[in-house]
Amino acid sequence: MNEKPRSATTKDRLVAAAYELFEERGFDATTAEDIARRAGVGRTTFFRAFGSKDDVIFPEHDQLLGRIDERLAAATPATRALALSEATRVVLRHYLDEGELARARYRLVGSVPALRARETGGIQQYQRLFARWLREWMSDLPDGHLRADLLAADLVTAHNYVLRRWLRGQTSDPESEFDQAMRVALERYQPSGLEPSSAVVVLRTSATPAAIQAQLQPLLDSEEP
Amino acid sequence: MNEKPRSATTKDRLVAAAYELFEERGFDATTAEDIARRAGVGRTTFFRAFGSKDDVIFPEHDQLLGRIDERLAAATPATRALALSEATRVVLRHYLDEGELARARYRLVGSVPALRARETGGIQQYQRLFARWLREWMSDLPDGHLRADLLAADLVTAHNYVLRRWLRGQTSDPESEFDQAMRVALERYQPSGLEPSSAVVVLRTSATPAAIQAQLQPLLDSEEP
DNA sequence: CTGTGTATTGGTACTCCGTACCTTATAGAC
C-alpha cells in the first residue's frame, strides 16, 4: 500500500529532468511543461507528483522531520545531549549521502531568491521541532523557554555551518567538524551549573555491565574523539 | 527628490485596503485587483507600488537593515556587546512602534504558509548581517566563524522570542524582557575565557572623565538594571 | 476471454500573478 517502484521512477525522472534544465537555462526560464516534456510525461502528471515547481528541489523534508522527532523522543534525561547531537547528525548524513545532488541544489538555491526563501522555511521547521522538545526539557530552568529557543537555533546554525562548508568543498572531513560544532553549540545545554568538562550520567543499577558500556561508549566518543 | 506626500498616501491606502481584505476573506481569496479597486486605483498602480502581493505585508526591510548596519559599524571594540544589543533593539522598537499593524501582520503571517516563508527570509537577512560583522570581530578566536554564526542566530532568536511574546499580548514590558534576553544571548560573546560576570573595557587615557562616564553608563545599566 | 471496477495519466479550460507595452492625463516650464 506504499509507493510502487514505477511511481518512484517517474518522480526520479522528473527530478533529473528538472535539475538538467535548471542548470541549462536557469530556474525562471524553465517552465513546468519543459520539465514534463523532457521527462516524457504530461504537465498534469508533473503537478500531481510535485505540488509546485519548487517542490522538485525540496522533497522528503517530512520524512527527515519524522526521523528527528523519533530520535529525540527516544532520549532519556541522561542522554539528551547525545540525542540532540545525533538527531542533528541525521540531517547532515542525509545531505552527505545525496552527494552531488545536494551540491547542485546548493548552487541552484544560491542563485534564485525564491528558492532561498523556500529553503529557510524548511530549516525553520527543523528549528521549531528542536525547540518544541527543548522547551519541554528546559521548562523549569530560569529563562528556560528562551534558552530552549536559543539552543535550537544554535543546533541548526551549527549544522548549517558544517554543511555549507562541505557543500562548498571546504572540508574533507565534515563528520569530525560536525562533532566539534556540536560541542560548541551544546555549551548552551547545561541543565545545572556544572563545569563544561563534567558530565552527569544516570544508570539503572540493575543494568548489566555490557549495557552500561554500550550506553557510555558513544558519550565518551563524542567527548574526546 | 524623495517621495512626495501624495505618493505615500496612495501606498498607505493600498496597505490599508490590503489588510482589510485579507482579514475579511483571507489572503488567497483576495486578488491584487480587489485591493487596487478598494484603494481606488488601477491594478497596474498596485504592482508599481509593490512588486508583489506579498510586498504589501513586508515593506521597508532595507531601511531597517541599513540602520542596523550603521549601528554596528559605529561600534568600538569595547562597546561591541552594547552595539549588538542596541542594533537588535532597533528592530524591536520598529515593531513596537507599529502597534496594532504589527499584530495584524502577525495574525496574517501565522495563517498563510507562503507568507511565513517570506518572513523567515527577511529574518535570515538580519541574521546574515549580524554574522558578517561578528565574523570580522571574532575571526581570530578558536572556532571564531562558527561562534559568530551562533551568536548571530542567538541575537535574532532572542529578539524574536520577546517580539512574539509581545505580539501575542503575553507581556506588558517588552523592553525589559528584551534586556534580559540580550543578556542571555550575549553569554556567547566572551572574546577571552573570562568569567561571565567580568567585562573588558578599553578607554583612551586622553578621554575626559565625563566621556568615560558616558561610555560606561550604558554598559553598567545593561549589566544590572 | 470478457466484463467491470479502479487507478494512473493526458488534455483542456480557467483564474490569477507578474511583466511589458501603450495610451492618457495632469502638471509645470517656457
Add this chain to the structure above:
DNA sequence: GTCTATAAGGTACGGAGTACCAATACACAG
C-alpha cells in the same frame, strides 16, 4: 497657449497552479 515629463490606467501576454473530464492500463472475478 505649446512642450515635455511624470504618474496613472488599460490591454495583452506567458506561466503557475487548479479543476474537471476523457482515455488508457491494470486487476480480478466470472
